[in-house]
Amino acid sequence: MYLDKFILPIDEESSLIEQRMAYNGGRFGYIDKTYPCGIFSKNRFSELSFSKITILYGGNGSGKSTLLNLIANKLELNRIAPFNSSELFSSYVEHCKFELGLDDEGFKHRIPNGSRIITSDDIFDYMLTVRTNNDEIADSAEEIRSEWGNKKGDLKFGNTVKMNGMEDYEALRLQVLSRKKTVSRREFIRRVAGTEIKLNSNGETALSYFNSKFKNDTLYCLDEPENSLSPKMQLELVKMLEEMAHYCGCQFIIATHSPFLLAMEFTKIYDLEANPVDVKQWWELENTKVYFDFFNKHKGLFLDDK
C-alpha cells in the first residue's frame, strides 16, 4: 500500500476561516463559501486508514468527491477534468496530512508517478473529444472525395504540381498519393482525412477507458466509476479492480454507491453518513438495504414456480 493514512484538519477549520477572512480585508472580511469546512467535522471524521481497496460510501452530498479531491490534490495526483474548487480549498489541502505505507523491507513507499484520479467527467470528456474528432474527419473526408477526382483529372491532363517551395508541399503530397496505383480512393481519403476512432456504447467505452488507464503498481482515486455501466459491466469492472489490487500492485480509493463494488472482496468501507463516520460491512449500508428490500418485496416474481 502506497498510502497508509490521511488526516483531515477538522480542528483547524475555524482558524482557517478566520485567516481567510483576514486575508479578504480585515477580521470581518467577506468569504463566499467555507467549503470544504464543516463537511467532515460535522460527523467527527478526521482520519482514514487505507487498505488495498478503500471505499468512500455515502448518499448524495455526503462528501465522497470532496474527500477524493482533497486526497488527489494533497498527493498531487495526475488529473484531467477540473474539479469544483472554492476559495478555502487549497489552504484546507495544505493543512491535510498523510502517511505513506511501508514496503516489505520496512522502507516508506513513495506515491507512484502515474498515479491519478479518474472521474466520470474524464470519460465523458474523452467521448466528446473522440466524437468531435470523428465529425471533423467525416467533414473533411467529403472535401477530399472531390479532391481525389480533381487530382486524377489533373494527372490525366498533365496539370502536375511543381515544388517551388514549402507552400506547394501539401498539393504535391496529395498528387503523389493519388498517383500511386496501390492507393484506392478510400485509402486516399483515409490517409488525408485521418481515421475515425471507433466509439462503442458509453458503457463499453467507459470500461475500455479504465482498462487502458490502469497500469501495474499505481495508486488510483476513482469517483463513481460505475457511472454508465450496466450491472454486468459493473461486475467486469469489479473483476478488473480485484485483479489489479491483488496481483498487480495497485491501490484504489473509490467513491461509489454501487452494491457490486461495495461487495468486492478485501475492501474497507467508510460510511460517510454515520455519525461518527465508521467502517462498515457492505450489507450494513443503507443503500444496499434499499436494494435488498426492493428485491425481497418482489422476490415472488423471480421464483421458478411462479
Ligand SMILES: Nc1ncnc2c1ncn2[C@@H]1O[C@H](COP(=O)(O)OP(=O)(O)OP(=O)(O)O)[C@@H](O)[C@H]1O
Ligand atoms: N465548490 C463547492 N462549493 C461549495 N460547496 C460545495 C462545492 N462542491 C461541493 N459542495 C458541497 O459539498 C457537499 C459534498 O459534496 P460532494 O460532491 O463531495 O458530495 P458527494 O458525496 O460526492 O455527492 P454525490 O454522490 O452526489 O456525487 C455537498 O453539500 C455539496 O453541495
